[in-house]
Amino acid sequence: MAGIGVDRPPAGGGQKNDDIYAQVEVIKYDTSKNGNGPSAGPVAAVQADWSPPPCWYAPRWNPDELRDYYQRTYQAIVHDPGMPPEARNKWNEERHNYIDGDYEDFNQEKEGEGMWWGAVQNPNAPFEEQFACDRVPFWADNGETPEVENIITPEILAGLAYEQIKVPGTEVSLAPGGKSKVNLPTWAWLDGGEFKPVSVTASLAVGGLDMSATTTATPKSLRIEPGTKDARLHPASGECTINGDGSIGEPYAKGKAEQEPPCGVTYL
Structure with missing residues (x-):
């Protein structure tokens, strides 16, 4: 605390x-349910319409x-x-x-x-x-x-909790590993156990006032940015949505080298 x-x-x-x-x-x-570890970092909001006062x-x-x-x-x-x-x-x-x-x-x-x-x-x-x-x-x-x-409100507490959110570092599995092969797809996936919600609760209890708010960052998708226009994304949007079991994509298996992965990239 x-x-x-x-x-x-x-x-x-x-x-x-x-x-x-x-x-x-x-x-x-x-912060007991917050992200941790040496590679954990703050949430980078795509669009934010509120900031703490x-x-x-x-x-x-x-x-x-x-x-x-x-x-x-x-x-x-x-x-x-x-x-x-x-x-x-x-x-x-x-x-x-x-x-x-x-x-x-x-x-x-x-x-x-x-x-x-x-x-x-x-x-x-x-x-x-x-x-x-x-x-x-x-x-x-x-x-x-x-x-x-500017009286304290649950909305302010929620924003302050948001400031404390840390997303745990996540290592994406790639196949083939190392250097990608030109014109052959690189598969990308995440196991369900590595991709979990994190949350922080901010509270104020004093002088008869008892107020709290919890902000939760829930994983939704993995976005692939190939770093060049000479690439084809899988899916075409480059956004791999989370599966029902909490995983993303599909692990590569022998014999799938030339198949199109549900999540990945092909460099041209």
């Missing part, structure tokens, strides 16, 4: 302190944790000589809002009834885009979904 999530920097910027802005496990991944909002702190966060951040702000005065004043106004402004003592009286929500940065997004979610922490009761843009 792995987690991602980074504390939001104070309003106006300032120098990052690793002791103050520690990573927080927000999204957890179950650079940031989103999710439950982050209970009242004590948010109070502790601001107390620790306050020490960093006070001792940061590079903090512009206007940024320091804005941050102090934000902090006091949780003490004696719209809220009282960080909503301590509602302990256990909800959570403070805050921004979470997607570490795979361009760094300059990760801080587009710039809302200050806001409260939501347990079971309530805040009506705020």
Whole structure:
């Protein structure tokens, strides 16, 4: 299991302190059914109409944790000589809002009834885009979904799970092996046991919110790219679909050298 999530920097910027802005496990991944091995790699989508956002909002702190966060951040702000005065004043106004402004003592009286929500940065997004979610922490009761843009959703979790998918390296059997013979077909096939679905589950369970999504990459076909126009593909589309038993193509057998394979290529 792995987690991602980074504390939001104070309003106006300032120098990052690793002791103050520690990573927080927000999204957890179950990769037990993912592809593995030294040759495993990410899915190369033919067409994608969705990409994970650079940031989103999710439950982050209970009242004590948010109070502790601001107390620790306050020490960093006070001792940061590079903090512009206007940024320091804005941050102090934000902090006091949780003490004696719209809220009282960080909503301590509602302990256990909800959570403070805050921004979470997607570490795979361009760094300059990760801080587009710039809302200050806001409260939501347990079971309530805040009506705020970029709130965490199952769709976002599914996309984050997709980013973690790894397709296992697959070795295609060829006959004849080694160099292909001109004008004689090369047979290509995959055994069913080597061609399996892989999946990753992304989940978030905190503050009364329990949400998860699983993304599965299912093998559908083997595409042959001969590397030259002087070749004939079998089938003509070059796409060998998966058989009912999970295999692709048909193993070569003696006496089939001049037959047309269900999956393969003939170099002219």
